[in-house]
Amino acid sequence: DVKVTQSSRYLVKRTGEKVFLECVQDMDHENMFWYRQDPGLGLRLIYFSYDVKMKEKGDIPEGYSVSREKKERFSLILESASTNQTSMYLCASSLVGGIQYEQYFGPGTRLTVT
Amino acid sequence: EDQVTQSPEALRLQEGESSSLNCSYTVSGLRGLFWYRQDPGKGPEFLFTLYSAGEEKEKERLKATLTKKESFLHITAPKPEDSATYLCAVARNSGYALNFGKGTSLLVTP
Numbered sequence: 001d002v003k004v005t006q007s008s009r010y011l012v013k014r015t016g017e018k019v020f021l022e023c024v025q026d027m028d029h030e031n032m033f034w035y036r037q038d039p040g041l042g043l044r045l046i047y048f049s050y051d052v053k054m055k056e057k058g059d060i061p062e063g064y065s066v067s068r069e070k071k072e073r074f075s076l077i078l079e080s081a082s083t084n085q086t087s088m089y090l091c092a093s094s095l096v097g098g099i100q101y102e103q104y105f106g107p108g109t110r111l112t113v114t
Numbered sequence: 115e116d117q118v119t120q121s122p123e124a125l126r127l128q129e130g131e132s133s134s135l136n137c138s139y140t141v142s143g144l145r146g147l148f149w150y151r152q153d154p155g156k157g158p159e160f161l162f163t164l165y166s167a168g169e170e171k172e173k174e175r176l177k178a179t180l181t182k183k184e185s186f187l188h189i190t191a192p193k194p195e196d197s198a199t200y201l202c203a204v205a206r207n208s209g210y211a212l213n214f215g216k217g218t219s220l221l222v223t224p
Contacts, residue, residue, distance in 0.1 A: 004157075031210045042216040043158075043201070050210065058211065090157050094210060101146045101205040103212060105157035 003027070004106035006091055012112045019078040021109050023091030030096040032074035033103065034058075034066065036087040043090065049074055050096065081113045117141075120202050120215035127192055127222050135187040135218045137202030145205040147185050148212060149178050152199045161200075192222045 007022035023032065033048040035058075045058030047066040055066050063085060067075045074093075078085055088110050092103040119138045127133055139147065146165055150158035162171040164180040171178045175196060177188040187200055199219045203212040 033211065040216070043203075043214040045211050048209070048211055056209065092157075096210070101210060101212065102148065102160060102163055104160055105150075108155070108157045110155070 025093040029093035118215035
């Protein structure tokens with residue numbers, strides 16, 4: 001079974017803090033993704049990575065950056081947290097080749113910025 | 115622009131009352147349509163992938179079907195444990211990302 005884990009289930013941070021969200025997958029997937037999920041807006045893609053050190057912006061990258069130094073690990077960084085970044089953050093991974101596009105999600109991190 | 119629309123937004127069923135959820139999509143060259151289940155406070159759980167019109171997939175009380183413009187998730191004789199939000203997504207035309215619909219929140223009462 002594919003397993004995607006995220007470093008925290010719940011996180012509370014103050015405005016202006018630098019926030020790190022980490023995601024690890026154990027299935028040797030090439031692609032990794034960060035989404036945020038908000039009521040009424042659904043899942044929106046922040047960033048994705050198709051290889052180590054490679055990244056591409058998604059639909060809402062402003063205020064975020066990412067890092068992928070190892071294949072299994074993909075980090076989302078909020079450079080200076082703001083209250084409008086309060087959300088559920090979801091990490092996912094998928095293969096390249098074979099049954100590609102099928103994404104497997106982690107349990108999510110509920111981030112509250114006060 | 116690729117779009118995914120799910121209906122209804124919310125559905126309440128009695129236990130045993132079969133129904134269907136709809137996912138309409140507009141994408142040039144479908145590269146995959148995906149169904150997920152999401153429980154409150156958790157990440158989406160992968161259910162099915164459909165690639166071409168006419169394809170069907172089944173899992174327990176769930177059956178997903180696909181036409182050229184929409185997909186249906188049929189729920190037969192649902193149980194309370196089927197209560198969840200069901201998400202539909204399509205693969206984008208480029209890259210490996212998915213476009214998600216906003217989901218259908220299903221509540222099955224005893």
